[in-house]
Amino acid sequence: MADPFQRLGRFTLGALQKLGRALFFMAHVWLGTVDLVLRPRLVISQMFFLGVMSVLIVAVSGLFVGMVLGLQGYNVLSDFGAEQTLGVMVAASLVRELGPVVTALLFSGRAGSALTAEIGLMKTTEQLAGMEMMAVDPLRRVVAPRFFAGVASMPLLAALFSMVGVMGGYFVGVGLLGVDEGAFWSQMTAKIDFYDDVVNGVIKSAVFGVIVTWIAVYEGYDAVPTAEGVSRATTRSVVYSAFAVLGSDFVLTALMFGDH
Amino acid sequence: MTANLPDDDVLVSIRDLVFYHGERKIFDGVDLDFRKGRVTAIMGPSGTGKTTLLKLIGGQLRPHRGTIVVDSRDVHRLGTTELYELRKRMGMLFQSGALLTDLSVFENVAFPLREHTRLPEPVIRSLVLMKLHAVGLRGARDLKPSQLSGGMARRVALARAIALDPMMILYDEPFTGQDPISMGVLVKLIRDLNRELGLTSIVVSHDVKETLTIADYAYLISGGQVVGEGTPSAIAASDSPWIRQFVHGDADGPVPFHYPAPDYRADLLGAATGRGH
Numbered sequence: 001m002a003d004p005f006q007r008l009g010r011f012t013l014g015a016l017q018k019l020g021r022a023l024f025f026m027a028h029v030w031l032g033t034v035d036l037v038l039r040p041r042l043v044i045s046q047m048f049f050l051g052v053m054s055v056l057i058v059a060v061s062g063l064f065v066g067m068v069l070g071l072q073g074y075n076v077l078s079d080f081g082a083e084q085t086l087g088v089m090v091a092a093s094l095v096r097e098l099g100p101v102v103t104a105l106l107f108s109g110r111a112g113s114a115l116t117a118e119i120g121l122m123k124t125t126e127q128l129a130g131m132e133m134m135a136v137d138p139l140r141r142v143v144a145p146r147f148f149a150g151v152a153s154m155p156l157l158a159a160l161f162s163m164v165g166v167m168g169g170y171f172v173g174v175g176l177l178g179v180d181e182g183a184f185w186s187q188m189t190a191k192i193d194f195y196d197d198v199v200n201g202v203i204k205s206a207v208f209g210v211i212v213t214w215i216a217v218y219e220g221y222d223a224v225p226t227a228e229g230v231s232r233a234t235t236r237s238v239v240y241s242a243f244a245v246l247g248s249d250f251v252l253t254a255l256m257f258g259d260h
Numbered sequence: 261m262t263a264n265l266p267d268d269d270v271l272v273s274i275r276d277l278v279f280y281h282g283e284r285k286i287f288d289g290v291d292l293d294f295r296k297g298r299v300t301a302i303m304g305p306s307g308t309g310k311t312t313l314l315k316l317i318g319g320q321l322r323p324h325r326g327t328i329v330v331d332s333r334d335v336h337r338l339g340t341t342e343l344y345e346l347r348k349r350m351g352m353l354f355q356s357g358a359l360l361t362d363l364s365v366f367e368n369v370a371f372p373l374r375e376h377t378r379l380p381e382p383v384i385r386s387l388v389l390m391k392l393h394a395v396g397l398r399g400a401r402d403l404k405p406s407q408l409s410g411g412m413a414r415r416v417a418l419a420r421a422i423a424l425d426p427m428m429i430l431y432d433e434p435f436t437g438q439d440p441i442s443m444g445v446l447v448k449l450i451r452d453l454n455r456e457l458g459l460t461s462i463v464v465s466h467d468v469k470e471t472l473t474i475a476d477y478a479y480l481i482s483g484g485q486v487v488g489e490g491t492p493s494a495i496a497a498s499d500s501p502w503i504r505q506f507v508h509g510d511a512d513g514p515v516p517f518h519y520p521a522p523d524y525r526a527d528l529l530g531a532a533t534g535r536g537h
Contacts, residue, residue, distance in 0.1 A: 125356055129358065130359075132347075134371070
């Protein structure tokens with residue numbers, strides 16, 4: 001029997017090796033950028049599958065999250081007679097945190113899992129090996145367009161989520177609970193700072209986009225080429241994405257807002 | 261034997277090939293020669309690494325020892341760009357066909373042309389239709405790979421493999437799981453394409469009868485080593501017990517019917533008394 005230290009060591013080594021392989025993989029994918037500039041159609045068609053097809057789930061989720069924020073925010077703020085600032089609270093929560101984070105989690109479930117399964121199945125059915133033998137690099141032809149499409153889609157989806165969320169908060173706060181409409185909007189525009197809030201939110205969603213899509217394409221490419229292997233890779237893709245997004249969100253938040 | 265042939269007649273030359281799959285030794289010092297313009301067969305029982313051999317020739321795997329020279333270039337010393345240039349001149353037919361499932365039959369055959377050439381669309385169309393016509397599937401151009409039978413998928417894959425007019429084609433188990441008609445079609449295609457396009461073909465298979473009808477020369481591999489080689493007639497007439505068992509498909513012989521096990525009688529009695537686990 002291996003003692004716990006041996007097992008811990010083996011686990012750590014395995015994890016580091018996987019990280020190393022994933023880094024080389026990413027470097028190789030970035031080399032494929034040049035081809036994509038010449039063939040933007042490859043990225044655009046993937047943006048349709050990954051981004052446009054995620055619009056509905058992101059918009060509907062954003063609407064409900066915004067409505068819940070409106071209700072909960074009103075309950076707390078009205079105790080202090082500060083319901084005028086509901087707009088600030090809703091917008092700040094969405095733009096700084098919920099927009100990027102929830103969108104990344106939804107994106108990983110909706111598009112990341114599909115990416116992992118697609119690439120894993122292409123590996124299982126020898127389509128990737130077939131491309132290699134046709135002197136076509138699958139990392140450039142298959143993985144790179146999907147990766148960059150995912151990275152480009154995430155900030156746009158997060159922006160959509162925040163926008164629809166603010167609308168949801170407005171419907172509930174102003175429409176149902178009677179917050180003054182002028183105060184709702186003017187407080188929001190006065191207190192939300194373009195650089196502190198909006199730009200930082202966009203940076204977050206861009207980082208999450210890289211993380212989620214990277215994990216998704218790498219898990220697919222690294223999947224054991226069997227039905228079980230692809231199923232495990234798909235699960236791992238979503239689970240690791242959730243951990244990585246929430247963990248890196250803490251780090252990014254500490255860096256961006258820690259000194260306030 | 262083949263080692264005495266003049267070098268310019270040999271397209272692929274394998275020397276002292278050693279390859280491990282994990283702990284298991286797949287090839288243990290194998291020498292093979294594939295001559296230009298010929299159909300050479302590699303035969304052997306399942307799990308002897310026949311597919312691995314094709315991946316080694318195509319440079320997808322790296323041998324642990326030995327050299328593989330294709331068209332006087334050492335495959336595993338080439339840089340990525342040179343390897344890709346070499347692969348453009350090799351076609352490989354995967355057992356599954358490996359067609360791209362999101363593209364139609366036409367687009368699958370057009371794929372290598374679109375990736376590697378800047379030909380205008382009408383030229384690509386003519387080329388694709390010619391290749392599809394050669395395998396008899398010009399009428400199936402608009403189908404999706406999921407709508408094809410296994411034999412048709414392999415024929416489309418063959419049309420794709422010859423799209424760039426390669427110098428050689430590697431066939432991975434082309435006959436496995438085919439009905440007699442598809443089998444006949446594939447046998448005819450491999451033979452005719454080899455002759456008419458001036459190709460060199462390497463066929464990996466364990467379908468003895470079909471393979472020996474098209475091969476000019478055959479190697480038998482078992483246990484990581486070449487256990488027999490020669491022309492089909494020489495192999496059919498061989499008096500080696502192993503080759504006879506393989507060619508005739510006898511259930512018992514030098515390759516025993518039973519997987520190694522303890523004595524039958526002792527095993528059964530052991531089970532009756534509750535032991536034997």
